[in-house]
Amino acid sequence: MSAQVSVAPSKAKRRMPPSVTRNLGLVIAFLVICLIGYITAGSRFGSVDNLMTILRLAAIVGVVSIGQCFVITSGGIDLSVGSMLGLATVWATTGATQYYANQTTWLLMVFVALVVGVAGGILNGILVAYGKIIPFMATLALLVAAKGLAEWIANRQTQIIKVPGFEQFFSVDPLGIPVIVWIFALVAGAGWLLYNRTTFGRRTIGIGGNLEATRLAGIKTDRHIVMLYALSGLTVGIAAVMMMGRTMAGTSTHGNLYEMDAIAAVVVGGTLLRGGRGTIFGTVIGVLIFTTLTNIFTQNNLPLSVQQIAKGAIIVGAVLLQQYIAQRKTA
Amino acid sequence: MVTDDHQGAPLLTASGVVKHFPGAKALDGVDLDVYPGEVHCLLGQNGAGKSTLIKVLAGAHKPDAGVITWQGQEVSFATPVAALRAGIATMYQELDVVDGLTVAENIFLGNEVSVAGFTQRSAVHARTREMLKRLGHSNISPTTEVEQLSAAGKQVVSMARALSHDAKLIIMDEPSAVLDSEEVANLFRVVKDLAANGIAVIYISHRLEEIRQIGDRLTVLKDGKTVASGLRVSETPTSQVIALMTGHEGTLEFPPRTSAAFGETVLSVRDLALDGVFSDVSFDVRAGEIVGLAGLVGSGRSEIIETIYGARRATSGQVLVSGKPVAKGNVAAAVAQGMGFCPEERKTQGLLMEESVGRNITLSIYTRLARFGFVDDVAELAVAREQVAKLGIVPSDPEREARTLSGGNQQKILLGRWLAHGTKVLFLDEPTRGVDVGARAEAYQLIRDLAASGVALVVVSSELEEVLGLADQVLVIAEGRVVHVAKAADINEHQILDLIVEGTPA
Numbered sequence: 017m018s019a020q021v022s023v024a025p026s027k028a029k030r031r032m033p034p035s036v037t038r039n040l041g042l043v044i045a046f047l048v049i050c051l052i053g054y055i056t057a058g059s060r061f062g063s064v065d066n067l068m069t070i071l072r073l074a075a076i077v078g079v080v081s082i083g084q085c086f087v088i089t090s091g092g093i094d095l096s097v098g099s100m101l102g103l104a105t106v107w108a109t110t111g112a113t114q115y116y117a118n119q120t121t122w123l124l125m126v127f128v129a130l131v132v133g134v135a136g137g138i139l140n141g142i143l144v145a146y147g148k149i150i151p152f153m154a155t156l157a158l159l160v161a162a163k164g165l166a167e168w169i170a171n172r173q174t175q176i177i178k179v180p181g182f183e184q185f186f187s188v189d190p191l192g193i194p195v196i197v198w199i200f201a202l203v204a205g206a207g208w209l210l211y212n213r214t215t216f217g218r219r220t221i222g223i224g225g226n227l228e229a230t231r232l233a234g235i236k237t238d239r240h241i242v243m244l245y246a247l248s249g250l251t252v253g254i255a256a257v258m259m260m261g262r263t264m265a266g267t268s269t270h271g272n273l274y275e276m277d278a279i280a281a282v283v284v285g286g287t288l289l290r291g292g293r294g295t296i297f298g299t300v301i302g303v304l305i306f307t308t309l310t311n312i313f314t315q316n317n318l319p320l321s322v323q324q325i326a327k328g329a330i331i332v333g334a335v336l337l338q339q340y341i342a343q344r345k346t347a
Numbered sequence: 348m349v350t351d352d353h354q355g356a357p358l359l360t361a362s363g364v365v366k367h368f369p370g371a372k373a374l375d376g377v378d379l380d381v382y383p384g385e386v387h388c389l390l391g392q393n394g395a396g397k398s399t400l401i402k403v404l405a406g407a408h409k410p411d412a413g414v415i416t417w418q419g420q421e422v423s424f425a426t427p428v429a430a431l432r433a434g435i436a437t438m439y440q441e442l443d444v445v446d447g448l449t450v451a452e453n454i455f456l457g458n459e460v461s462v463a464g465f466t467q468r469s470a471v472h473a474r475t476r477e478m479l480k481r482l483g484h485s486n487i488s489p490t491t492e493v494e495q496l497s498a499a500g501k502q503v504v505s506m507a508r509a510l511s512h513d514a515k516l517i518i519m520d521e522p523s524a525v526l527d528s529e530e531v532a533n534l535f536r537v538v539k540d541l542a543a544n545g546i547a548v549i550y551i552s553h554r555l556e557e558i559r560q561i562g563d564r565l566t567v568l569k570d571g572k573t574v575a576s577g578l579r580v581s582e583t584p585t586s587q588v589i590a591l592m593t594g595h596e597g598t599l600e601f602p603p604r605t606s607a608a609f610g611e612t613v614l615s616v617r618d619l620a621l622d623g624v625f626s627d628v629s630f631d632v633r634a635g636e637i638v639g640l641a642g643l644v645g646s647g648r649s650e651i652i653e654t655i656y657g658a659r660r661a662t663s664g665q666v667l668v669s670g671k672p673v674a675k676g677n678v679a680a681a682v683a684q685g686m687g688f689c690p691e692e693r694k695t696q697g698l699l700m701e702e703s704v705g706r707n708i709t710l711s712i713y714t715r716l717a718r719f720g721f722v723d724d725v726a727e728l729a730v731a732r733e734q735v736a737k738l739g740i741v742p743s744d745p746e747r748e749a750r751t752l753s754g755g756n757q758q759k760i761l762l763g764r765w766l767a768h769g770t771k772v773l774f775l776d777e778p779t780r781g782v783d784v785g786a787r788a789e790a791y792q793l794i795r796d797l798a799a800s801g802v803a804l805v806v807v808s809s810e811l812e813e814v815l816g817l818a819d820q821v822l823v824i825a826e827g828r829v830v831h832v833a834k835a836a837d838i839n840e841h842q843i844l845d846l847i848v849e850g851t852p853a
Binding site for chain 1: 656658678679681682683688690695696697698699700701702706710711713714716717720721722724764768
């Protein structure tokens with residue numbers, strides 16, 4: 017046996033959740049960005065109103081990113097989230113659905129959006145787990161197909177929601193915080209619990225870290241992979257409901273390029289693209305970094321193009337940092 | 348072809364080569380000398396260090412100690428390219444050809460003949476044709492995409508690439524593994540041709556009969572050491588080669604058997620078969636009993652336990668645990684019925700290397716540790732601590748990452764996983780692979796203790812001494828069949844060797 021010294025578990029280390037200590041650098045980066053915002057835009061940036069603007073901007077893509085975080089942690093990727101979101105809003109706002117969903121039963125629309133999202137996810141999962149198609153291709157196929165289906169159903173029209181109860185629900189701001197921000201907080205909180213405290217989370221990490229070892233430990237990995245993509249689909253469904261609440265409309269262009277924003281947020285947040293290690297807390301910060309940045313650019317009247325260049329630079333920087341840390345660990 | 352004494356200086360010598368990896372010593376003093384124009388066979392069981400040695404020779408790994416000389420000069424190749432430039436070409440088992448490129452493009456990959464960035468297709472094709480002809484394969488066109496070639500064809504391309512670099516030594520890692528018998532004959536013709544032209548070949552294979560057909564001399568590796576170097580193939584009987592590969596000559600110590608009676612039959616295997624790998628495998632294991640499978644690599648011994656465990660789907664036959672049939676090809680069902688498996692490849696099949704020791708131990712029992720899906724962290728840590736203490740895992744911190752532990756302690760993590768699960772039948776594939784010889788006694792004691800506690804065990808090992816020392820009952824496996832069953836006390840290493848040699852066409 018090698019002469020390794022027995023190291024007693026340090027009690028102090030356990031107090032602070034590892035997700036916080038590991039994300040310390042990320043939190044600092046976020047605070048620096050906020051500081052830049054405050055310096056350049058002053059109180060316009062620092063106001064409560066603006067804070068709510070940032071959170072509202074972050075909420076929808078944030079919910080999708082939570083689902084994406086699970087999929088990426090398992091070593092997969094879900095490219096279909098953006099166009100599936102659009103499809104879910106279109107399906108939920110078709111004339112037939114709206115006809116049956118009246119003031120009291122507008123939950124039907126919510127139900128349809130969630131079912132469409134989950135069904136898409138299950139399809140992805142089956143293609144990946146049982147069809148043995150690499151996640152990139154399986155979900156890319158759905159990205160393309162869902163987009164087409166949404167355009168077909170909506171006939172390229174924007175479908176306006178005329179269900180009064182629905183509008184009312186999304187127009188109240190409990191405690192001064194918009195409903196969609198509340199939903200984001202709930203999803204993030206539930207995601208954190210699911211990731212860090214449940215068997216589901218453990219198995220996800222196991223599959224991403226070593227699929228074969230996890231399978232040989234007696235875990236039904238194929239079934240779990242289907243559930244992972246279904247979970248991502250569920251977050252897409254929730255995000256679709258939020259999108260309908262914010263815009264009072266369903267259209268195939270909803271959620272356009274959300275897959276890119278979500279993946280960027282997850283990876284910048286510190287989740288490894290190769291799987292095995294992820295962080296919900298980091299994902300939330302990752303989303304906030306991007307939306308805050310967008311907000312700062314808007315506050316300073318800078319063009320969208322500059323903003324996108326900055327986003328690109330941040331993604332490259334974050335991935336370089338990740339690789340550096342990973343290398344240092346293995347060295 | 349075999350000259351009685353090799354005139355002149357050796358082409359390559361390696362002496363005292365040592366290579367460590369975190370937690371394991373892959374090479375621990377290897378000596379090898381290769382002369383121009385000879386076919387030198389490198390033998391050893393899985394994990395003996397063959398792959399590491401060829402990677403060191405090919406410049407892919409840097410040795411920690413030892414001297415390598417090439418054409419009389421001491422060398423240290425920093426990269427595979429440097430080794431290739433010097434004249435050492437390696438054909439890895441996973442053929443390193445690019446499917447999407449043509450034969451010619453593959454052969455000259457990284458070595459393109461170009462003028463101002465434009466590849467000179469006609470010149471390249473001419474040279475390719477010339478090389479393919481030299482290898483006796485003028486039927487392959489330089490413009491064929493490699494994807495369309497058979498495994499044998501790809502191998503020829505790989506060899507042509509070696510020739511294009513004017514290689515003086517070609518290392519072939521199990522080249523025959525992917526070929527059928529006709530293709531093997533062709534391969535041998537090419538190898539003999541290369542040797543006749545003064546090119547040295549290091550030939551690695553598990554098939555002993557091939558060594559006899561093609562080899563001039565042989566070197567045997569075991570546990571990262573050379574146990575025999577440069578033996579003449581014509582003067583070394585097959586049984587001696589197997590003995591060198593498997594024997595420990597009484598250097599291992601085993602805890603004494605307790606005379607406790609075995610319990611009821613826990614595992615029954617009935618007429619199990621996997622097409623093309625093994626057939627007609629039947630045996631029983633009782634509670635507290637250790638059954639050992641003895642056989643060479645490729646005999647089907649690992650596949651047999653993987654199939655019982657459900658990691659592979661049996662073609663026919665049945666597996667019963669405590670009399671109840673187990674669903675085929677379903678690991679989760681096998682585990683639920685009380686089976687556990689410590690695989691040969693801990694890193695790729697056993698552990699989550701970047702997760703903590705504790706979570707690796709509890710991987711199979713998350714569900715049991717959870718209420719409504721929420722894992723009870725306190726209970727989880729308690730289970731982990733219990734197993735860490737019981738098995739003497741060092742360091743004794745269940746929150747350490749698994750990859751930081753030594754091979755022996757990583758093996759204990761796996762044992763702990765199944766102990767925590769309360770496994771009734773445990774399969775151990777090469778339980779002491781990568782475990783320091785000094786730490787083995789402890790591993791053996793643990794395995795015995797497990798049996799004494801009523802677990803039924805099935806042990807596979809490349810080392811006959813280990814099988815004999817641990818097992819109560821021994822099944823000798825050759826060519827996918829159980830050729831003999833005996834009590835460990837009634838059979839010795841030499842008898843097993845004879846049975847293996849008999850059962851293996853040589």
